[in-house]
Amino acid sequence: MVRVLGDKQKKKHEKVLSDSRKSVTVLRSAAFGGATGPTTFVMKGVRVKAGYTPTYLRKHGAAPGSTIVMTPNAFMTEDSWLKIAADRADGIRSMPVIRDHPDWWVFEIMDGFGAHWSNPKALEIYRERRIMQGKEEGDTSHVCQLYDGEPAKSDKRVLRSGVDMLRQAASFSQGVVDQWDLIPVGLAAVRNGNEHPQRWIDAAIRVNLHPDHRRPFPVWLEDIRGFLQGGQSFKPEEVSTDIYPLLPELWHSMTPQDKRLVMAIVEEHGGKYTPACLTKLYTDAHVPYPEMQKLRLCVDAAKENPSHLDMGIPMGNTNALVAPELAAAVAALPPVTDGLDSFQLKPPGLKGKHLFEHMVRFRAHHADSLAPSFIDDLTADQKAIISPTQQDLTVRSILRDAGGSGATKKLAQRKLNNSGAITSHCGLQNQPERIKKLKDALELTASLAEISAGAKKEKAKVKAKETSGLLQSAAAALQKFVSKGNDLDKLTKKDICAISFRYFGVKLKEVGSKPTLVTSLQELITAQPDVLSSVGPNIAEALLSETPPAFAADDIEDDDAQQDPESGDESD
Numbered sequence: 001m002v003r004v005l006g007d008k009q010k011k012k013h014e015k016v017l018s019d020s021r022k023s024v025t026v027l028r029s030a031a032f033g034g035a036t037g038p039t040t041f042v043m044k045g046v047r048v049k050a051g052y053t054p055t056y057l058r059k060h061g062a063a064p065g066s067t068i069v070m071t072p073n074a075f076m077t078e079d080s081w082l083k084i085a086a087d088r089a090d091g092i093r094s095m096p097v098i099r100d101h102p103d104w105w106v107f108e109i110m111d112g113f114g115a116h117w118s119n120p121k122a123l124e125i126y127r128e129r130r131i132m133q134g135k136e137e138g139d140t141s142h143v144c145q146l147y148d149g150e151p152a153k154s155d156k157r158v159l160r161s162g163v164d165m166l167r168q169a170a171s172f173s174q175g176v177v178d179q180w181d182l183i184p185v186g187l188a189a190v191r192n193g194n195e196h197p198q199r200w201i202d203a204a205i206r207v208n209l210h211p212d213h214r215r216p217f218p219v220w221l222e223d224i225r226g227f228l229q230g231g232q233s234f235k236p237e238e239v240s241t242d243i244y245p246l247l248p249e250l251w252h253s254m255t256p257q258d259k260r261l262v263m264a265i266v267e268e269h270g271g272k273y274t275p276a277c278l279t280k281l282y283t284d285a286h287v288p289y290p291e292m293q294k295l296r297l298c299v300d301a302a303k304e305n306p307s308h309l310d311m312g313i314p315m316g317n318t319n320a321l322v323a324p325e326l327a328a329a330v331a332a333l334p335p336v337t338d339g340l341d342s343f344q345l346k347p348p349g350l351k352g353k354h355l356f357e358h359m360v361r362f363r364a365h366h367a368d369s370l371a372p373s374f375i376d377d378l379t380a381d382q383k384a385i386i387s388p389t390q391q392d393l394t395v396r397s398i399l400r401d402a403g404g405s406g407a408t409k410k411l412a413q414r415k416l417n418n419s420g421a422i423t424s425h426c427g428l429q430n431q432p433e434r435i436k437k438l439k440d441a442l443e444l445t446a447s448l449a450e451i452s453a454g455a456k457k458e459k460a461k462v463k464a465k466e467t468s469g470l471l472q473s474a475a476a477a478l479q480k481f482v483s484k485g486n487d488l489d490k491l492t493k494k495d496i497c498a499i500s501f502r503y504f505g506v507k508l509k510e511v512g513s514k515p516t517l518v519t520s521l522q523e524l525i526t527a528q529p530d531v532l533s534s535v536g537p538n539i540a541e542a543l544l545s546e547t548p549p550a551f552a553a554d555d556i557e558d559d560d561a562q563q564d565p566e567s568g569d570e571s572d
Contacts, residue, residue, distance in 0.1 A: 027076070031097070031200070036063050037065070040067055043179055043180075044072065052183060063091060074179070076116075078114075080115075085122040089125055089131055134426065151199055151203050154196070208223075246416050248295075248297075250298075273440060293444060365396045419441070467507075478503070488518045493517055497509075
């Protein structure tokens with residue numbers, strides 16, 4: 001008996017068990033007062049399984065507005081976020097206390113996930129229901145986000161316990177856990193949160209978001225001192241309160257006259273980025289189509305700050321907008337190596353021989369130069385004593401990476417997003433001004449697509465006309481070829497291309513050199529000598545009977561198809 005254990009050619013084998021790698025995304029929400037808000041389950045697929053309705057979710061503990069949405073990969077997308085926007089917003093407005101004050105605004109804080117903030121229709125839905133949405137600063141959720149504390153830990157405990165129960169319930173799951181089986185597990189976490197509202201309240205107090213327990217900003221900075229201290233591992237950089245240095249070089253290199261011309265063209269078209277507007281920007285202001293999205297950001301910035309029109313290449317600017325309390329707190333922070341003997345030349349408490357030995361080690365571990373200035377005055381034995389060993393050099397590298405100059409990392413370059421705001425910065429997301437900028441970006445994209453389609457259609461028409469001309473002149477070109485004694489050198493380039501295309505089905509480019517075209521056609525004649533010999537004796541008849549077919553632009557295949565370089569339809 002032979003048992004196959006695996007394939008030798010496979011680098012990785014997986015053991016088949018009664019387990020599953022299915023996953024779902026659960027979007028949780030809650031109020032600072034402890035009430036649980038709408039819960040959204042993001043599942044993989046196209047259709048929701050029968051029975052899994054909003055009513056089912058509410059019956060098992062989910063709040064009003066809870067729903068299930070399908071996506072290709074069980075991750076939130078822009079389209080799925082738009083689908084759930086109305087139900088979710090209505091669910092927020094129906095939460096305890098909020099429903100008692102329909103005229104009050106609700107302020108919702110979320111992370112910076114792109115799908116939440118990129119669809120203007122979804123943003124408008126929340127704003128219409130008097131829900132103001134704010135995005136938290138990038139990379140701060142572990143410090144400032146309400147959920148990333150005890151609520152998340154509690155949910156994970158419940159989820160792990162629920163999944164373990166599913167694995168053990170073989171009679172229910174038949175040995176395999178389906179993604180729909182994970183919904184009851186998620187609902188168990190929701191019910192657990194409903195039963196412990198104080199957990200949400202404590203989490204809001206911890207991140208200083210609870211309105212009844214707000215701590216002054218300096219006190220809050222002291223509470224998160226350790227996280228501020230961790231920022232010392234990054235190099236300080238010059239920043240400006242103005243976004244002009246972040247605008248593209250295209251705008252920086254323009255003269256004030258050119259910038260005003262751009263502004264005038266946009267205003268002439270009512271601030272709309274229509275195809276006519278983009279065409280005029282291209283012809284009059286000489287702005288390439290692929291740069292139009294970047295130019296839109298520059299125009300918006302100039303509207304908010306007209307001084308941009310007179311600026312040139314940006315220079316260094318250290319006028320950063322930093323809260324005085326934050327600047328003082330950061331300045332008062334001790335270095336990250338504070339209290340570590342390995343980073344101090346004379347640690348407190350060391351004396352005599354122990355201090356001397358420490359200072360010798362300190363020099364070996366931290367000295368920039370391997371040889372002191374008085375090296376020539378030392379004996380060979382003295383040089384051997386003070387020279388760092390290989391171990392000292394290794395320790396030196398480790399110390400520099402841990403808390404010295406090597407530990408200072410460069411911050412990620414600041415960039416603008418498609419609404420003209422600095423990526424990862426916090427801010428209000430569904431303000432009318434930002435929604436308009438997103439709509440302008442979509443309008444510009446549609447206009448670029450229209451221009452690109454028009455350019456491709458026009459290019460196809462030119463090719464159709466060129467092809468029709470070749471077919472019409474082919475018979476005359478062949479007669480000329482015969483009358484010249486079959487001498488290709490006495491034909492024009494157009495004659496050569498016409499014969500090649502009409503009788504051999506090969507389209508030669510007239511822009512090529514004549515010797516190259518002659519060689520190409522001669523090779524075709526040599527390879528297929530019967531083609532022209534069968535037509536040659538009946539040239540007159542061929543001229544009379546030749547009726548080139550009519551070609552439409554759509555019938556011509558672009559043999560060198562590529563995106564028109566002047567019709568780019570994308571920008572960052």
